[in-house]
Amino acid sequence: MAMQPAARAVTVWKIYGSGEAQVQALRGVSADFERGKYTAIMGPSGSGKSTLMHCLAGLDTVNAGEVFIGDTQVTGLGDAGLTKLRRDKVGFIFQQFNLLPTLTAEENIKLPLAIAGRAPDKAWYDTVIQTVGLGDRLHHRPAELSGGQQQRVACARALVSRPEVIFADEPTGNLDSKSGNDVLNFLRDSVRHHGQTIVMVTHDPNAASYADRVVFLADGEIVDELHSPTADGVLDRMKKLDRRGDADA
Amino acid sequence: MIKASLRGLLHRKLRLTLAIVAIVLSVGFLSAITVLNDTLNKRFSGLFQTLNENVAVQVQAKEVSTGETPRLTAAQLQQLSNVDGVNGTSGDVSDEAVVPFKKDGNEVTAQGFVGVGASGDDPLGLISLREGTWPKTASEVALSANTAKLAGVKRGEIIKVFVSQVGEPKPYTVSGIVEFSGGRDSLAGESLVIFELGHAQEMFYGQKDVFAGASFSADSGVSQEELKKRITAALPSGFEAKTGDEVTEEQSNQLAGQFDFIKIILNTFAYVAAFVGIFLIYNTFNIVVAQRSRELALLRAMGASWGQVTGAVILEALIVGVVGSTLGLAAGIGAGMWGESALTGALGAEIKSAGVVVSPAAIITAYVIGILVTLIAAFVPAIKASLVPPLAAMREIARPDKSLKGLSITGAALAVPGVGIALLGLYASFTGSIFVMGFGLVLALIGLMLLSPLLARPVVRVVGMAVAWGQAGKLGVRNSLRNPRRTAVTAIALMIGVTLIGAAATVVSSFKHSLQADIGKYDVAIMIVGPNYAPPNGKTGFEASALDKVEALPGVTGAEPWWLTIESSIAGQPIPVVATDVAAAQKMWKLETVGGALRTLSAGEFVSDHNTAKSLNWKVGDSVKVRVGTTERDYKLVGIYKATPSVSGPVFGLPAVDDFEGKLAYQGFVTVAPGTDVAATVAATEKIMAGYPGVTVGDMSTFLKQFNQIFDFLLLAVTILLGMALLIAVLGILNTLLLSIVERTREMGLVRAIGLSRGGVVRMIGVESILISVFGALLGLAAGVGIGVLLCQALIEGDFLTEIVLPWGNLAAYVGAAMFFGIVAAIIPAWRAAKLDVLEAIAYE
Incomplete structure (x- = not known):
């Protein structure tokens, strides 16, 4: 039996609104996200890539189909079940506003463990802290950190509880290219060296090129995928997708 | 510009509602008290108008004399009644504290006890016979219908009546029942016993055929003033004449005077509540405008001038202030009417209602307080908002905590000399030293309020250790510390009420213990x-x-x-x-x-x-x-x-x-x-x-116990009267929390996304609420006990007290109550925060 994927979507439908205004954001999407892999979800805006990620992470409900994180069926979980899922199996990195302004960097990193009432694994924590490379700024508040530093803190926070999967929503969207590359390297290293599973939504071909696999979405359906991508390869596919969109219109 | 501002106003319903509720509560209580006062006054003067309905002139003994109080003889009365223009003459033979007894031997309870002497129908028509006859002998009395009802006796039965000059209760046969004009059983719930005229004169004045004074009605066409002039000319020495109108005014002023004390107290508490409301309104507007600074910055970026931005905010405040004041006034009038009917109902008074009185003063006070406070509350943050460079505000650069240095230095500069001046007033003896002490205390209190943001950090940390369990609790502690000014202003609203309660509790406790200790010596x-x-x-x-x-x-x-x-x-x-x-x-x-x-x-x-x-x-x-x-x-x-x-x-x-x-x-x-x-x-x-x-x-x-009960009752009364101020303060906490939560919507989403449960969110907000309320209570108790101890020391200097005893039980109970109110205030905000959708919250702009 093949290894169970870290996250799995089975013919997921997501529909917003009704009647004339109805939008089919996801139309029977099925996808597996392998353990220890770095997967990027790409697509033009309105393609449903963010919706897919939100449904996978249990942040949004689906109209039909099933979602699994590891062996846990996400669809159908109540609030308590979702809370437990977020504590134990999922990590998040958002585009912006990722940290609590009242806590120091260190406190922010430890927050998920503190919320779950678990003690950090000392060795792992040190590893994460070392990789994040904040040094003496660990005791600073987010307001005193640069955007890139803040986002690395957010990455460390997602890593520290060793979730089955980390969902990253445009993690470099608000950063300059140098800081963005730092964050992307950091994420790729956590996959390569520590076997972390990461699912990342992006519209930036350069960011996608850091992933092991890129899944392309258009009009709520998976239309293509690419293994061991390069930035140029991704850009090519995207252009095709855009053309397809133009032809449709 | 104005349009944009008004549309914005309607779009922020929650914030708008909170601001208006704040104004309604503050203005409402004050209006209620004013309306209650005015309405009661009108009703009382109505009472005396009926009492003196047909009195054109009244003759009384002069106020101050040396020697015996003069009496009118029957001959003198006859002479006066012959004055041209006099229609009816009624000689005054009356006394207070004439107490009838019930059949079971206990005295009747009534609103006042009047005894009069009469020989037949009242020439001025105030009292008339309902059944039976007027008393004809020294062993008969007539009773007002109310008295008969209270004593439970009927015509023909025996009633015991106490007259102070006789010194013991004497039995009388009830010969008749009388009523007041208009068929009323009593004027204002009082008891009235009517003796045979000569018998009453003998009891009250020690001899027959003398009167304390007399009332006269006038022939038609003779004015009160005219008759007064004519009667004054015929008066024996030691007497003076007044018109019926003058008498009515004097009497109602006298009765109103008896309520002055209560009025002053009620007004004081109403102003305390309004003062607390100022903090609530200020805080609400401050937060609302702060949250809109991005929107205001956008307007600025599009070319709106400093004045336009400030003007827009002020216009909003004006509208909110007018609406809030109007609703507050309406609520106050309603509450005042209800209070008046409840109060007169409790007195058992059958005074005709004179209708609700809303004086111009009540209306002006309501609008001045409501609008002025709102404008001031909005002005400060509006200026602040308009001074922020447009782009900085739009980019939402996390603004660093503003330094509390200036505020704290000012606070200390007021508090330290304030305490010194208060002590000077306490120990130095010169005229007005009590005012010096009061002035010092006010300075110290203002100082403490200015220092409170600085105090918030250490106090909240320490209290937080006790009440904040788990990570959610810790987040709550952090949240209450992130804006010490906001926490402090919210807490001060509670502090004001608690200060007064704390001071009262300290004085009462010291009184009880001192009295107990002193009585034991004899x-x-x-x-x-x-x-x-x-x-x-x-x-x-x-x-x-x-x-x-x-x-x-x-x-x-x-x-x-x-x-x-x-x-x-x-x-x-x-x-x-x-x-x-x-x-x-x-x-x-x-x-x-x-x-x-x-x-x-x-x-x-x-x-x-x-x-x-x-x-x-x-x-x-x-x-x-x-x-x-x-x-x-x-x-x-x-x-x-x-x-x-x-x-x-x-x-x-x-x-x-x-x-x-x-x-x-x-x-x-x-x-x-x-x-x-x-x-x-x-x-x-x-x-x-x-x-x-x-x-x-x-x-x-037994007497000590009774004294203690009186003291406890006074303390309870103070606490209840401060209830409105406390309610407003609790509402202030709720307000601050609700607005803070709107401000922190995305944070709520974030902590939920990384695994905080709904219960955790509720706990986080509950802890913040408890910390604010306990901080307010502790500030108040510190100030209150301080003031209480100073007052006690002043009373010790005056030998009214011998020792100061702090009411530890009460103080602990107050902190407990503050915690409880903190929890109550958190219910709605916590519920709102807990039901936030995680995804929407994270995406919240």
């Missing part, structure tokens, strides 16, 4: 106290001769009567006149002589405690003008004693009682030999006092 075992249905003036209480019977009881070593009247003034001050055998009092109360001699006093002599003597600058040998009732005489100070919590003030000798309205003693103190059965002696004394209405007998522990 041999006095039993106390006899007169009734409280009328102010003491010699007509209520018991005859001194009754104490001779008490003194004859086995084991009793002494029984001393004390007379008391409050219808008096000493050196122009409204000080009660107390009379007793000073030599006996000196022994019984172990009075210490400071100057002169404490001995049995003769006519024209008095003694005083050293504090009163000091404050009025009296020395032994000084002559002081003393008025009792209508009689003024010179008294010489012959001795000064050291005040104790039990005995203080000027004390006179038995001859002074001659000037009292009646000869009844008001208090009695009984000493017993060791080993005497006190309970049996109390029972025997009660039997002796049974005929005197309202006189109570008890051993010292």
Whole structure:
């Protein structure tokens, strides 16, 4: 039996609104996200890539189909079940506003463990802290950190509880290219060296090129995928997708 | 610009509602009190208008004279009634404290006890016979319908009536029942007993055919003023004439005067509530404008001037202020009407309602407070918002905490000298030192308020350790510390009410303990106290001769009567006149002589405690003008004693009682030999006092318990009256939390996304709420206990107190209550935060 994927979507439908205004954001999407892999979800805006990620992470409900994180069926979980899922199996990195302004960097990193009432694994924590490379700024508040530093803190926070999967929503969207590359390297290293599973939504071909696999979405359906991508390869596919969109219109 | 501002206003319904509720509560309570006062006043003056309906002129003895109160003879009355223009004449033979008894032997309870003498129908038409006949003999009485109902007697039955001059209850046959014009049973719930005229004159004035005064109605076409002029010309000396209108005004002012004290207290609490409301409104607007700084910055970026932005905010505040004040005024009028009907209902008064009175003053106060406070509250943050560079605000750069340095230095600069000035006022003795102390306390309080943001950090940390469990709790602690100014302003609203309660509790507790300690020093075992249905003036209480019977009881070593009247003034001050055998009092109360001699006093002599003597600058040998009732005489100070919590003030000798309205003693103190059965002696004394209405007998522990109950009741009353201020403060916490949550929507989403449960969110907000409320309570208790201790120290200086005892139980209960209110205030905000959708919250702009 093949290894169970870290996250799995089975013919997921997501529909917003009704009647004339109805939008089919996801139309029977099925996808597996392998353990220890770095997967990027790409697509033009309105393609449903963010919706897919939100449904996978249990942040949004689906109209039909099933979602699994590891062996846990996400669809159908109540609030308590979702809370437990977020504590134990999922990590998040958002585009912006990722940290609590009242806590120091260190406190922010430890927050998920503190919320779950678990003690950090000392060795792992040190590893994460070392990789994040904040040094003496660990005791600073987010307001005193640069955007890139803040986002690395957010990455460390997602890593520290060793979730089955980390969902990253445009993690470099608000950063300059140098800081963005730092964050992307950091994420790729956590996959390569520590076997972390990461699912990342992006519209930036350069960011996608850091992933092991890129899944392309258009009009709520998976239309293509690419293994061991390069930035140029991704850009090519995207252009095709855009053309397809133009032809449709 | 204006359009944009107004549309924005309607889009922020929650914030708008909160701001308006804040204004409505503050304005409403104040309006309610004002409307209640005005409406009651109108109703009272309505009462006296009916009482004096047909009175054109009234003749009374002049206010102050020396010697006997003059009486009108029947011949003089006849002469006056012959004055041209007089229609009806009604001679006044009346007395207060004429108390009827029920069949079970207990006295009737009513709003005042009136006895009059009459020989038939009232010539002025106020009172008329409903059934039976007017009293024809000295053994008959007529009763008002209300009195008959209260006493439970019918025509033909026997009723016992106490008249102070007679000294014991006497049985009468009820010959008839009377009513007031309009078929009313009573005017204002009072009891009325009508004696045969000659019998009443003999009892009240000691002789037949004399009157205290008279009322006259006028022939048609003769004005009140005209008749007054004609009657004054015919008046015997010692009398004066007043028009019916003048009398009505005097009487209603007098009655209203009795309510002045309550009015002042109610007004004080209403202003406290309004003051607390200022903080609530200020905080609400401050947060609302702060949250809109991005929107305002956008307007600025598009070219709106500083003035336009500020103007838009001010316009919003003006609209909110007008709407809030109007609703508050309406709520206040409603509450005032309800309070008036509840109050008059409780008095059992049958006074016709004069309709609700909303004076211009009430309307002006409501709008001035509501609008002005809102404008001020909005102005400060509006200026701040307009000064932020547009792009900085739009980019939402996390603004660093503003330094509390300037605020704290100002606070300390006020608080430290404030405490110093208060202490100076306490220990230095010069005229007005009490005001100096008050001024110092106000300075110190303002200082403390300015220091409170600085204090928030350490206090919240320490309290947080106690109440914040788990990570959610810790986040709550952090949240309450992130904006110390906001936390402090919210907490100050609560602090104000708690300060007053804390001070009152400290003073009350010290009073209770001091009294208990002092009473224990004396041999006095039993106390006899007169009734409280009328102010003491010699007509209520018991005859001194009754104490001779008490003194004859086995084991009793002494029984001393004390007379008391409050219808008096000493050196122009409204000080009660107390009379007793000073030599006996000196022994019984172990009075210490400071100057002169404490001995049995003769006519024209008095003694005083050293504090009163000091404050009025009296020395032994000084002559002081003393008025009792209508009689003024010179008294010489012959001795000064050291005040104790039990005995203080000027004390006179038995001859002074001659000037009292009646000869009844008001208090009695009984000493017993060791080993005497006190309970049996109390029972025997009660039997002796049974005929005197309202006189109570008890051993010292019973009286201490009663005193304690009175103190506890006062404290409870203060707490209840502060209820509105506390309610507003709790609403302020709720307000701050709700607005903070809107501000932190994305954070809520974030912590939920990384695994905080709904319960965790609720706990986080609950902890923040509890911390704010407990911080407010602790600030208030610190200030309140401080003020209370200073007041107690001032009372100790005046020998009213001997010790300061902090009410630890109460203080702990107040902190507990603050926690409870913190939890209550958190319910709605926590519920709103918990039901936030995680995804929407994270995406919230």
